[in-house]
Amino acid sequence: MPIRTVHVALTAVAIVAALAIGQAFPLAPPGPETTSAGTGRTPIDLTHPFNQETVHWPTAPQEFELKPDFVGETEGxxxxxxxxxxxxxxxxxxxxxxKHMARGQPAVDAVPLEQLRGPAAVVDVSEQALANRDYQVTIGDLRAWEEQHGRIPEQAILAIRTGYGRYYPDREAYMGTDARGQQALSDLHFPGLHPDAARWLRENRAITAVGIDTNSRGLCTRLRPS
Incomplete structure (x- = not known):
């Protein structure tokens, strides 16, 4: 896919320390397209709603809960x-x-907003990933993208499309299991970014973030130029 400049909300990008294993960000089907006034660009919503169907990591002690504090007419x-x-x-x-996967690294409030805005390079490996739940994006996949579209630009956000966003929020189809608890971790199966590819990006490309439409497994890595 071609490079597009997008403004990405905090909830739409997952960023963790270099080469650490982190969470995923779902590439949801876009909603109604509306051109941003004065820019000529079309924003695309990459988020899933938070509700009773929200997919959490199997060991999460608390899933999403929404309760009314007060709804109605007041005494006034x-x-x-x-x-x-x-x-x-x-x-x-x-x-x-x-900070999620690296001691002493910044928390969310310390991540500069500039890192959450930039050209998006969308690497589509859905054909390979849908045929193999454990597929890991390789250096070869990244080089193949560059052969077609040119070098991944500096300060880019690398978005990996595995096609698994179509399964959300079906936990078993999306993650490989709908079980909960520590024992469920061995049953997780979904695509990710190979550590060698993450290392190659860190050492050879000056991107700011990686996002993916799966749940975890070394996928969303904060990468810094060496």
């Missing part, structure tokens, strides 16, 4: 609505800070 005669919500932070469409 005006309508008022307020809710509270709770859930594990690594669920659904979300961002992983470098």
């Amino acid at each position: 005669g005006f309508y008022y609505a307020a809710y509270w919500f709770c859930g594990a932070e690594h669920g659904g469409t979300h961002m992983d800070a470098p």
Whole structure:
């Protein structure tokens, strides 16, 4: 796919420390397309909603919960609505800070907003991944993309499309199991980014983030130029 400049919300990109294993960001089907006023560009929503179907990591102690605090007419005669919500932070469409997998690295509030905006290079490996749940994106896949589209630009956000976003929120189809708890981890099967490819990106390309439409396994890595 061609390079496109996109503005990415915090919830649409997962970023962790270099070569660490982190969470995924789903590449959801785009909603109604609306051209951003004055830019000539079309924003694409990459997020999934947070609700009772939100997919969390199997060991998450708390899944998403939304409860009303007050909804209705107040004693003062005006309508008022307020809710509270709770859930594990690594669920659904979300961002992983470098601190998630690397001691002493920045938390979400310390990640510069500039890292969440830039040209997007979308590497589509859905044909390979849909044929092999454990497929890992290789250096060869990245080089093949560059042969067709040119060098991955500096300060780019690398978005990996495996095709598994189509299965969300079916946990078994999306992650390989719908079981919960520590014992479920050995049954997880979904595509990811090979460590060699992550290392190659860090050492040879000056990208700012990697996003993916699966749940985890070395996929979303904060990469810095060596």
